[in-house]
Amino acid sequence: MEWLAAVADLVVPRTCPGCGTSSASWCAACAGELLGELVAFGGVRPVAPSPSPPGFPPCFAAGAYAGRLACVIRAHKDGDRADAAGLLAALLRPVLDAAVAQLVATGAEDPLVVPAPSRGSSVRHRGRDPLGDVVRRAAAGRWPVLGCLAMRRGVRDQAGLDARARAANLAGAVVMRPSARGLVSGRPVVLVDDVVTTGATLSGSTEALRGAGASVVVAVVLSARRRRNADEAPLSPRGVVG
Ligand SMILES: [Zn+2]
Numbered sequence: 672m673e674w675l676a677a678v679a680d681l682v683v684p685r686t687c688p689g690c691g692t693s694s695a696s697w698c699a700a701c702a703g704e705l706l707g708e709l710v711a712f713g714g715v716r717p718v719a720p721s722p723s724p725p726g727f728p729p730c731f732a733a734g735a736y737a738g739r740l741a742c743v744i745r746a747h748k749d750g751d752r753a754d755a756a757g758l759l760a761a762l763l764r765p766v767l768d769a770a771v772a773q774l775v776a777t778g779a780e781d782p783l784v785v786p787a788p789s790r791g792s793s794v795r796h797r798g799r800d801p802l803g804d805v806v807r808r809a810a811a812g813r814w815p816v817l818g819c820l821a822m823r824r825g826v827r828d829q830a831g832l833d834a835r836a837r838a839a840n841l842a843g844a845v846v847m848r849p850s851a852r853g854l855v856s857g858r859p860v861v862l863v864d865d866v867v868t869t870g871a872t873l874s875g876s877t878e879a880l881r882g883a884g885a886s887v888v889v890a891v892v893l894s895a896r897r898r899r900n901a902d903e904a905p906l907s908p909r910g911v912v913g
Pocket of ligand 1: 687
């Protein structure tokens with residue numbers, strides 16, 4: 672019912688989620704800045720947390736988790752700004768394309784695109800699937816999108832946990848939906864998340880995908896968050912994909 676959401680956007684007074692100014696949706700300045708984020712970040716970049724958790728996959732980011740991009744990701748995920756999906760998908764798309772191109776260059780065929788799991792309670796609370804919506808728009812029917820990963824019950828929200836607590840919280844926490852096992856076996860997978868911080872979600876998801884027989888897993892994220900703790904090295908780009 673995309674048309675319905677589009678009509679609702681037109682009739683409901685809104686503010687721009689990037690800067691808070693009165694606007695039907697995005698103000699031109701924020702839209703321009705977000706789409707320029709990829710350029711500002713230096714192109715599609717491989718990133719990795721330091722230290723990387725065991726099994727952390729090769730990972731490409733569209734931007735840094737800061738400024739307007741961070742505001743928009745939060746507004747889309749935790750607020751009511753479903754209208755941000757199109758813009759975030761436009762940002763994700765070149766990163767997704769680069770990851771698929773890397774897979775294809777290594778001879779992998781029939782890639783699957785898999786959104787990282789959210790806690791079930793978060794999804795139910797929101798009544799929608801924010802990440803899945805962005806991923807489906809970015810894939811645009813070119814590759815199948817399979818929401819095959821779930822968080823085991825009892826997993827806490829990761830926000831506010833440090834690296835060690837996140838790793839403990841997520842140990843064995845990502846599970847494959849039984850009905851999807853046969854669909855993943857033997858396939859290359861592009862795993863997608865909105866933010867990478869400690870890498871715990873992506874490494875746990877990779878473990879689950881590998882366990883279901885995925886032939887290779889690479890990850891793409893909308894944004895990479897720098898560590899706040901002084902004793903942890905920042906999440907650093909390793910170089911530009913050439
Ligand atoms: Zn704005």
